[in-house]
Amino acid sequence: MYEKTLAELSAALRAGETSSVELTQTFLDRIERLNPDLNALITVTREQALADAKSADEMRAAGKAGPLTGIPLAHKDIFCTQGVRTSCGSRMLDNFIAPYNATVVEKLKAAGMVCVGKTNMDEFAMGSSNETSFYGPVRNPWDVQAVPGGSSGGSAAAVAARLVPVATGTDTGGSIRQPAALCGISGLKPTYGRVSRYGMIAFASSLDQGGPMGYSAEDLALMMNAMAGFDERDSTSVEREVPDYTADLGESLQGLKIGLPKEYFGEGLDSEVAKVVEAAVEEYRKLGAEVREISLPNTELAVPVYYVIAPAEASSNLSRYDGVRFGYRCENPVDLEDLYKRSRGEGFGPEVKRRIMVGTYALSAGYYDAYYLKAQQVRRMIRDDFTRALEEVDVIMGPTSPTVAFNLGERSDDPVQMYLSDVYTIAINLAGVPAMSIPAGFANGRPVGLQVIGNYFDEARLLNVGHQYQQVTDWHRRMPEQYA
């Protein structure tokens, strides 16, 4: 059962071929056996999961089951889960038991899904390799020497190793798409405002967006049906009807206009990765799509702009971790200043501190105009790049990441090199448009992701584009040998 997609599991449950309890047990067993090496999950909620699975089976018996009822999943440890530790990958919140559920958690629970645990992540979602986690790095199931990507590295690895059929992730600068690409799974970052951020621990509020991670585009569509929608507790969520994301999956791609930004195929792109992406595009030509080159002229400004705006917001968002009300507090503080300095000094890891310092600097009196304000202006230019391009084409395609998964430790001493892992994903968050990564093949034995970018609220089209590709390819069904 563990090799099936969410859609297939849903069908099996419907057909009575298995039960939620049996399914949950299967995945819990795999977690117990395989997770110690991968470190993809940092909390496993076995008892609660089995109890929830039992309830799901009872719902089904009562005829009240939906397509997600009884399906196990794991939440990135950035989503607050009531009564369960929500650490955000940080020592700072190692002792934090959330007293409430995030809206996303609540919605998926209401849809009958069974949470089996929380996944590892870069500390406060700051990282592209899952190496900044307080709980240690996550291994890539395709090669344990390789990183899984980040920050949703635990979710990506868990799905890739079939420890869960689907997982939630969050994406501030590529944190769903890049690990999805590096682990050979599918992941969607919805339009900013499409999925509620309530209960999702903030990194950079104007960029953060939750989304689903799974094997197939169809699975993402099923998840989106439950996750998306306006939330009165999140002022930035958009009041707009949620379509049935599975409705258009079968649409033909005949005449689909695909744009390939020339800036995404230039210097820095690994040639093997480029070949895989080009082959995927060729597949789309065969499906009837028209492909043309486009330009996103401000692409090279995205990384610098992002590394002003995201740390600036983070420096403020992370001020609440002061050792006063919850979270880590240093031993025997001598006074208030000592309490602040040591609690934060000991509770945060180096990457988080680096970004808090950068962000604090960017917002400081005398520097605000030159950095933060300027970055916001350039951000508008980047957004305009996308809106202009998406007037010409239906979707934009390119590589999700310039390289395949790199080795553990390979970039951890070079922050700038690490930041460049997200060169193709970051601009999308700055613009707020939706984007997806789907598996498109392998380079040097490691997975390659194809990124598909769409217009605001055009997730249904992205999923349709992904699904059609997955009807004629089987990259999304490949499993790492050790975990097959």
Next chain:
Amino acid sequence: MEWETVIGLEIHAQLATKSKIFSGASTAYGAAPNTQACAVDLGLPGVLPVLNKDVVRMAVKFGLAIGAKVAPRSVFARKNYFYPDLPKGYQISQYELPVVEQGMLEIELEDGSTKNVGVTRAHLEEDAGKSMHEDFEGMSGIDLNRAGTPLLEIVSEPDLRSAKEAVAYMKKLHSLVRYLEICDGNMQEGSFRCDANVSVRPKGQKEFGTRAELKNLNSFRFVERAINIEVERQIDLLESGGTVVQETRLYDSVKNETRSMRTKEEANDYRYFPDPDLLPLDIEPAFIDQVRATLPELPDEKRRRFIDEYKLSVYDAGVLTSSREMADFFEAVVRESGGQAKMSANWVMGDFSGALNKDGLEIGDSPVTPTMLGQLLQRIADNTISGKIAKEVFEAMWNGEGMPDDIIEKRGLKQVTDTGAIEAMIDEVLAANPGQVEQYKGGKDKLLGFFVGQVMKLSKGKANPAQLNELLKKKLAE
């Protein structure tokens, strides 16, 4: 050298909403610590603020009342600093784009003239919690009930020239926010707080002097005292060759002094930036019109109307319109008394206000209603009782003895107007005091008062004074 004082006030008015500015928790005062702080107020990981629409309505109402510009778009910003009672490590406030800009408030000065004071801006923000240092040995307690309470910070232009003007402005604003029913004005509970920016300059100089910001001025009296003491300090300093440094100073009401809290160099860099969790606040013209339609008659209009309609003096009209409750009570008494405006004004400002003060009551808690007081005034007007007897009846009403007519009846206080009865009493008095009668007739007119007093005493105060006077003079002339 002659010095001129320059003052600008920043007033924090707590908006009288049921729930907080960005959460659904209650704003009621006095609950047990931390029982009115929800996940949002505690700044738990993952929570988000959602703006309370009532807060916007109240800010717009205020803006309209001072003839200000209501911004079609204003922006919430984060003011970043660390403090234990500031749960998020930042306060959500408005910085570059406030909701209200450029208003005006007219104040009355002691010499009866008026002065316009500019209101630079009014912006919305959340309050912080409270740190409690007394009750915990070697530790501090944090109460976050107040965290997230909505505040309207009202910033004046540096238009005020004395402590007295500052107090007049503050009182005017205090009255206005209560008229508008956007703030309960309770200064003990901190619902209406004031910081004062104070500087001095040689008279005639255009440039402002260096200012000090005075904190913790939680009564009208303290504002006046703190400003005077600070002005004195600055002048002494300058005249002895020193310079004033820009700093925040705390007023100590026990020692009656101000002392430095922090200098400009020690001030925080608040790193303001637009709060990405909140959309810009867009206010539609239709909403402004809707709020405008709910504006009550404002103090200045009401005062003018009182002078006009009830022929009151400027002073009386000012006192009676100082609060909406007082004005409403007065007008009800006028109605109930059948239009006795002057008498109503005297009684409301006199015995009635005196009784409230004595018992420490608010108008709403008064045992005497406008109907009761109105009836009492009617009885004075129709000569059933004298003004003096009325005071006795008033006291009885205050003590819960019922309506004036019942009290007059029960206590037999009805005025004696029967000529025969009054004459009989006069005769009795004159007969008992032949010596005084002799002196009066010999030209000592002043003794008339003595006879009036004696007759009144005999009548237990019930003789109609006018009649008594007339009859007495007649008798003495015989």
